[in-house]
Amino acid sequence: MTESPLLEVRDLEKHYPVRSGLLRRVTGHVEAVDGVSFDVREGETVGLVGESGCGKSTTATTLLGLEEPTGGEVRFDGEPVAELAGDDRDRFRRRAQIVFQDPNSAFDPRLTVGESVAEPLAIHGLDDAERRREIVVDTLERVGLSEADADRYPRAFSGGQKQRIALARALVLDPDLLVVDEPVSALDVSVQAEILSLLEDLQTDLGLAMVLVSHDLGVVRQVCDRVCVMYLGELVERGPAEALFDDPRHPYTEALLSAIPEPDPAASADAVELTGDVPDPSDPPAGCSFHPRCHCVIPPEQFDLDPGAFRSVFDLRLAVSGGDVDPDAFEDTATVREAFGVPDELGDDDAERILTEAAEAVAAGRVDAASDRLDAFESVCEREGPRLEPVADGSNGDRDGTGDGTRRAACLRVGDRVDR
Amino acid sequence: MADPLLAVRDLRVRFETDEGVVHAVDGVDFDVDVGETVCLVGESGSGKTVACESITRLLPDSTAIDGEIRFDGTDLTDCSASTLQSHRGGRIGHVFQNPQDALDPVYTVGEQVVEAIRIHRDVPKAAAREQAVGLLDRVGIGEPEARFDDYPHQFSGGMKQRVVVAMALAPDPDLLIADEPTTALDVTIQRQVLNLLADLQAERGMAVLFVTHDLGVVAEVADRVVVMYAGRVMESAGVDALFDDPAHPYTRALLACLPGRGDPFETIGGSIPDPTDPPDGCRFHPRCPHAVADCERGDHPALRSPAASSGGGRAGTNDGDGTDELDHEVACLLYDDEHALPPELAGVDTEVADD
Numbered sequence: 001m002t003e004s005p006l007l008e009v010r011d012l013e014k015h016y017p018v019r020s021g022l023l024r025r026v027t028g029h030v031e032a033v034d035g036v037s038f039d040v041r042e043g044e045t046v047g048l049v050g051e052s053g054c055g056k057s058t059t060a061t062t063l064l065g066l067e068e069p070t071g072g073e074v075r076f077d078g079e080p081v082a083e084l085a086g087d088d089r090d091r092f093r094r095r096a097q098i099v100f101q102d103p104n105s106a107f108d109p110r111l112t113v114g115e116s117v118a119e120p121l122a123i124h125g126l127d128d129a130e131r132r133r134e135i136v137v138d139t140l141e142r143v144g145l146s147e148a149d150a151d152r153y154p155r156a157f158s159g160g161q162k163q164r165i166a167l168a169r170a171l172v173l174d175p176d177l178l179v180v181d182e183p184v185s186a187l188d189v190s191v192q193a194e195i196l197s198l199l200e201d202l203q204t205d206l207g208l209a210m211v212l213v214s215h216d217l218g219v220v221r222q223v224c225d226r227v228c229v230m231y232l233g234e235l236v237e238r239g240p241a242e243a244l245f246d247d248p249r250h251p252y253t254e255a256l257l258s259a260i261p262e263p264d265p266a267a268s269a270d271a272v273e274l275t276g277d278v279p280d281p282s283d284p285p286a287g288c289s290f291h292p293r294c295h296c297v298i299p300p301e302q303f304d305l306d307p308g309a310f311r312s313v314f315d316l317r318l319a320v321s322g323g324d325v326d327p328d329a330f331e332d333t334a335t336v337r338e339a340f341g342v343p344d345e346l347g348d349d350d351a352e353r354i355l356t357e358a359a360e361a362v363a364a365g366r367v368d369a370a371s372d373r374l375d376a377f378e379s380v381c382e383r384e385g386p387r388l389e390p391v392a393d394g395s396n397g398d399r400d401g402t403g404d405g406t407r408r409a410a411c412l413r414v415g416d417r418v419d420r
Numbered sequence: 421m422a423d424p425l426l427a428v429r430d431l432r433v434r435f436e437t438d439e440g441v442v443h444a445v446d447g448v449d450f451d452v453d454v455g456e457t458v459c460l461v462g463e464s465g466s467g468k469t470v471a472c473e474s475i476t477r478l479l480p481d482s483t484a485i486d487g488e489i490r491f492d493g494t495d496l497t498d499c500s501a502s503t504l505q506s507h508r509g510g511r512i513g514h515v516f517q518n519p520q521d522a523l524d525p526v527y528t529v530g531e532q533v534v535e536a537i538r539i540h541r542d543v544p545k546a547a548a549r550e551q552a553v554g555l556l557d558r559v560g561i562g563e564p565e566a567r568f569d570d571y572p573h574q575f576s577g578g579m580k581q582r583v584v585v586a587m588a589l590a591p592d593p594d595l596l597i598a599d600e601p602t603t604a605l606d607v608t609i610q611r612q613v614l615n616l617l618a619d620l621q622a623e624r625g626m627a628v629l630f631v632t633h634d635l636g637v638v639a640e641v642a643d644r645v646v647v648m649y650a651g652r653v654m655e656s657a658g659v660d661a662l663f664d665d666p667a668h669p670y671t672r673a674l675l676a677c678l679p680g681r682g683d684p685f686e687t688i689g690g691s692i693p694d695p696t697d698p699p700d701g702c703r704f705h706p707r708c709p710h711a712v713a714d715c716e717r718g719d720h721p722a723l724r725s726p727a728a729s730s731g732g733g734r735a736g737t738n739d740g741d742g743t744d745e746l747d748h749e750v751a752c753l754l755y756d757d758e759h760a761l762p763p764e765l766a767g768v769d770t771e772v773a774d775d
Contacts, residue, residue: 051606052577158691188463189633190688193677197687215606259611261636263678265659273615274608277576326563
């Protein structure tokens with residue numbers, strides 16, 4: 001693994017301005033992508049996964065230069081993409097292709113499939129129509145269609161076939177890098193399997209490097225060599241696919257994996273349920289951006305609490321300090337505890353005493369006083385933003401030395417400081 | 421044995437289109453018992469949504485619906501408009517795939533829940549408001565009083581689906597039809613909505629007819645499963661029997677496509693038939709790896725028990741409880757007495773045999 005990667009993404013940022021008011025002044029920023037780094041080597045598939053709004057698609061379009069990055073650098077074959085101009089830029093545009101999610105809106109309905117697939121060739125200067133046709137037919141056959149299909153219109157094809165045509169259009173220029181954005185999420189499960197196996201074949205035959213963007217961890221597991229998990233514009237975990245799926249190190253990865261319904265009725269249903277939605281990206285939480293939903297948020301050192309109990313106390317703290325508690329909503333401490341799922345006994349005397357005082361204050365409608373008491377439960381996760389650090393783990397650790405194959409996770413539990 | 425809550429018999433639904441008559445549902449039978457969850461599974465175009473929407477006739481007026489849909493003793497295909505009206509959204513609630521389309525953007529979510537309550541029961545506005553707040557609270561909307569006056573666009577996708585669930589529950593239905601209720605949501609939010617539905621069902625003893633293409637969801641929620649393909653039922657079984665001992669070649673192929681089961685790149689091959697011109701014989705025969713000459717002729721095979729086959733290979737499979745065996749039905753000629761069951765189908769294992 002000495003050769004340099006085909007694609008290097010370093011601290012990539014894409015911020016969108018938020019405008020409001022009559023004069024459309026910029027009043028804030030949505031940090032859609034906020035410091036993402038990863039590499040893609042030749043012939044390798046890297047998956048970008050995460051929930052809607054985590055910035056995975058923006059990462060994909062920004063790294064191809066379809067959108068101007070706000071910061072960071074993308075290098076393709078060693079060259080910074082932002083500085084490419086003229087012929088070099090055209091060459092990059094030819095060598096890096098993208099396929100979008102919905103094949104139904106990917107084609108001009110008035111062009112035949114052959115015309116659509118030939119368009120990139122014409123744009124990149126192949127003027128010989130006969131030669132174009134030859135290449136188009138060749139490419140269509142490669143994705144499992146026939147010459148006759150070239151003269152039909154997109155409406156004559158099913159969703160799976162259209163996705164094949166979209167692949168053909170991306171492959172017709174013989175690229176080195178293919179970015180596929182949710183290639184199968186609009187398709188039925190049986191058709192999904194066909195497209196995924198086609199992608200796998202194409203990659204083996206053509207030695208393509210691929211970036212696969214998907215919210216479906218099953219799909220990612222099937223095709224990817226390495227995986228990057230995104231949350232609110234940042235990478236929270238990165239590593240070889242098998243290791244990451246077998247032993248997720250970031251609580252978010254763990255929650256995502258356990259949320260997938262398993263096609264086995266006998267499977268146990270003790271899944272981690274994440275509370276709440278993804279926070280507003282224009283106002284991300286301080287510290288670790290996952291702390292409002294994390295099931296393993298770290299309790300202050302002086303308390304000895306199990307994660308579930310601390311999570312419930314922490315929910316109460318966030319609700320009180322965030323002004324989300326109605327002073328008149330609760331009758332007594334029991335209803336407060338019940339509303340936030342706090343167990344009857346916390347199992348730590350100090351914590352229990354502080355919580356009881358806070359719950360009494362909430363029940364009495366003195367939310368500010370409760371908020372002061374609950375400050376004792378401030379978690380380190382609220383203050384410190386974790387960095388993506390190597391996972392210290394003997395078994396599957398540093399196979400690639402210090403290279404990009406190392407597993408990394410952005411969680412304070414993973415770093416050296418808080419490893420208890 | 422009590423009558424099922426919902427009994428669908430020989431349901432046929434036809435649409436006239438420019439390309440010809442589409443037989444979206446073409447002779448479908450299934451039951452839903454009180455308190456039970458039945459999953460209708462199939463790919464796009466299998467007719468699962470049309471079958472559901474014909475129950476409360478949510479289809480265009482021009483649609484031809486034949487057959488019998490018996491709900492708690494009333495035949496819904498042959499009843500007065502007012503009876504139908506009182507069932508639709510009353511005793512039978514609906515939750516749809518996309519909560520974005522199910523809510524009216526110009527009314528507050530509270531008003532919409534109140535409307536769902538007052539349309540079926542004569543409740544004063546103030547009392548309805550109180551009930552609506554209670555429902556919003558029950559489906560997990562934080563601070564329901566405050567959010568009552570918010571508009572749908574102020575809610576996330578998962579929260580909107582919770583509101584839609586609250587509306588469906590408002591008249592306290594006996595049957596909830598949930599058509600791909602989590603397909604438009606992220607996995608973590610899907611998990612929340614599935615857990616909510618399970619809790620509500622246990623609390624209210626409501627039956628659920630759950631439509632989905634996701635077999636992972638099926639394994640989790642279903643008591644019984646009805647597998648549809650091209651407008652017909654292919655197999656119907658208890659959820660354990662279906663996953664442990666799938667009988668129909670289509671069910672087996674569908675299961676084999678799942679990530680983490682069988683060959684990761686197993687595909688069915690071919691595509692679903694043209695709905696205006698379905699093949700003769702078994703609808704699945706053009707794609708079936710086990711098809712024999714008889715599969716191409718006559719009508720679609722009738723449902724029969726897979727255990728009744730003459731192939732003695734299945735005798736040892738009946739180690740679960742016997743009721744599953746009785747409920748298990750498959751529409752495949754290979755399970756009748758005249759055809760030899762291929763060894764791949766006779767085995768207990770779901771894995772495709774290695775040569």
